[in-house]
Amino acid sequence: MSGRIFLFGNDIDTDQLAPGLYMKGGIAELAAHCLEGVRPDFASSVRPGDIVVAGTNFGMGSSREQAAEALKHLGVAGVVALSFAGIFYRNAINLGLPVLVAHSIDGIGDGDVASLDIDAGLLNLPAKERTIRLERLPDNLKAMLADGGLVPHLKKRFAAERDKEHGRCA
Incomplete structure (x- = not known):
């Protein structure tokens, strides 16, 4: 763009x-x-x-x-x-x-x-x-930007962790 x-x-x-x-x-x-x-x-x-x-x-x-x-x-x-x-x-x-x-x-x-x-x-x-x-930018900040910011990034991360705990693939 x-x-x-x-x-x-x-x-x-x-x-x-x-x-x-x-x-x-x-x-x-x-x-x-x-x-x-x-x-x-x-x-x-x-x-x-x-x-x-x-x-x-x-x-x-x-x-x-x-x-x-x-x-x-x-x-x-x-x-x-x-x-x-x-x-x-x-x-x-x-x-x-x-x-x-x-x-x-x-x-x-x-x-x-x-x-x-x-x-x-x-x-x-x-x-x-x-x-x-x-x-x-460091990779962790680029990932946060790609996810739309801190809150969406954390939601994505927590959902992935929750899925992993329950044996589901993300």
């Missing part, structure tokens, strides 16, 4: 991703205001498969998991950044939103068409004939 790059700078915080004013309105309303403080047209422009690329400290601030949930609700295929705030990073993985660290985002332009290969840890920019290597 490929999508467009939405390029952001450093220090995108959770209040920009999930504005507090809309926290009581549910995820659809919250997502409709995602990143409006730095890019007012983001929520209305982003499409499933698009990729957010940012500088350092993406997701800094509060521990609200709705910040990652809003991006996932909008269909963002993943976030590539130079660095992530630790709580945001873990919330994203737990919710099934891929987050990958890049050592450089030089040459990536807003609106570039790209594809994200999570297994290989690559961001491919075909029009620029360029591939950016990303830090690869």
Whole structure:
């Protein structure tokens, strides 16, 4: 799957991703205001498969998991950044939103068409004939993402263990 790059700078915080004013309105309303403080047209422009690329400290601030949930609700295929705030990073993985660290985002332009290969840890920019290597995720986190996040992953694992205990094949 490929999508467009939405390029952001450093220090995108959770209040920009999930504005507090809309926290009581549910995820659809919250997502409709995602990143409006730095890019007012983001929520209305982003499409499933698009990729957010940012500088350092993406997701800094509060521990609200709705910040990652809003991006996932909008269909963002993943976030590539130079660095992530630790709580945001873990919330994203737990919710099934891929987050990958890049050592450089030089040459990536807003609106570039790209594809994200999570297994290989690559961001491919075909029009620029360029591939950016990303830090690869450990196999256990890739499995969690493939299952849709922590809760579906645990349900799958527990069901397999239960089936094994009862002598059934999964």
